[in-house]
Amino acid sequence: MLNLDPIWMPDAQQIHFRLLLDAMARPGKCHSLTIAPEEGPAVLTVLATLLDAEVLLADPHTLLRSDDWHMLQVASAVVEQADYVICDGSRAPNFTPKLGTLPSPEQSATLILVVDELGQGDASLRLTGPGIADTESLLIKGLDKQWLEMREDWVCSFPLGVDLILLDGRQITALPRTTKVEML
């Protein structure tokens, strides 16, 4: 009997998807991932929940091992064409992800940024926009400031843009394209 890591199982993926959905619906709120991969990077939990052979993934900072690619069954793409991009948040971006088109803005990338820590750190953000009653504050450790500057450009003409999922190994949070980010 094949002994499979729980992150590949439907029950765990359902739980993790609901965390992702709540994260996307309430930007800046941090959610703890309940099940971590037994081995391999924590970002695998998010990827296992969302990806299959129908989408394209880019891993410009080589955060995944070749075994992980086999398990994900996902096809690899250059970063400008990928539906999902995973990056080390401490390294500045040097690419433009897919921003979608005016008739089809959903054909845009989801960026998954791995940072050192969520909930504390040197970057202090004040968030407003859909999903936030008044304002939400978010502290991040290990995110290059250029990500937020580039994001401003990427999301400036709604409905085009990118959606960010941030992850620190334990927790996730999200910044959809509609969230206004103010750096304090």
Add this chain to the structure above:
Amino acid sequence: MSASYPFGFLNEYAKKEVRRSTLKAVAIPGYQVPYSSREMPMGRGFGTGGLQLTLSLLGKGETLKVIDQGSDDSVNAVNLRSFIEMTCEGINTTTKTDEADFIQSRHRIPETALREDQLIVLQVPYPDPLVVVEPSEDKRKILHGEADYSRLLVKLYEDIVKFDEITISHRYPTRINGHYVIDPSPIPRWDVPKLNQSKALILLGAGREKKIYAVPPYTKAEPLAFEDVPFRVENFSDENGQRRSCQRCGCTSSFLDEFVDSKTGKKVYQCSDSDWCDAQGSASVAEGRTPGATDEYPPTNIEQVVVANG
């Protein structure tokens, strides 16, 4: 029957696709995300869009409420609920709005205000409000992208010229976060203000038309209207200007269905939301008031004459 289906009936690939589309729908409020709506063991148009969302999102241990036009006992709600119970082992169901984690609804949003920890899925027959003014989907997608709703506003204006008011009774076009205009499914006007700054996430699924869209929590939702002709909800006043009350529970603040009493031929009014009506009824008993004339729901001596579309 020996065939076993996975939890939630759909296979994991189908669920993942619905889930990915749902995340994009939340990230782009009001935009109709296309998805490959699967064949379900019931006809398209019977709530398969809402059903696929529910089956892809629901997890073990959650409590589900299924409503059809405000009632948990209508045929569509009963069928969908028993299908979900059959295919999602380990979930609970309830008829009480405040006990539910997850609500799937056809054409009503509960009277009880929803909380942050709840989620509502609405079944949508016709997702695109622009279809009445533009037959080409390619062109509609561009109009949506540019947030160009001038033709829709002309349509509303024509209504005012002809009838002195906007005559849309349900599926009232509503602008989400200042950009996309959605068809909020055939909810009555009464429910449209509940979309605005909702505490709960609202997801809308159209199975036949293969679209998923969302109104995230704490998001602006404005019904289309004009400065001099503001949006208004249904008026339940009688000829003397008195607010009609539910004949069963006496509530004067809920959305009412109109019935005809088959014995007397008189019109009677009753809460559309059966759970709300039950709660009001038991509250009035607790306070020593006499609840309305009928104790059964739905009452057996009357026929419903108003049947909403969709």
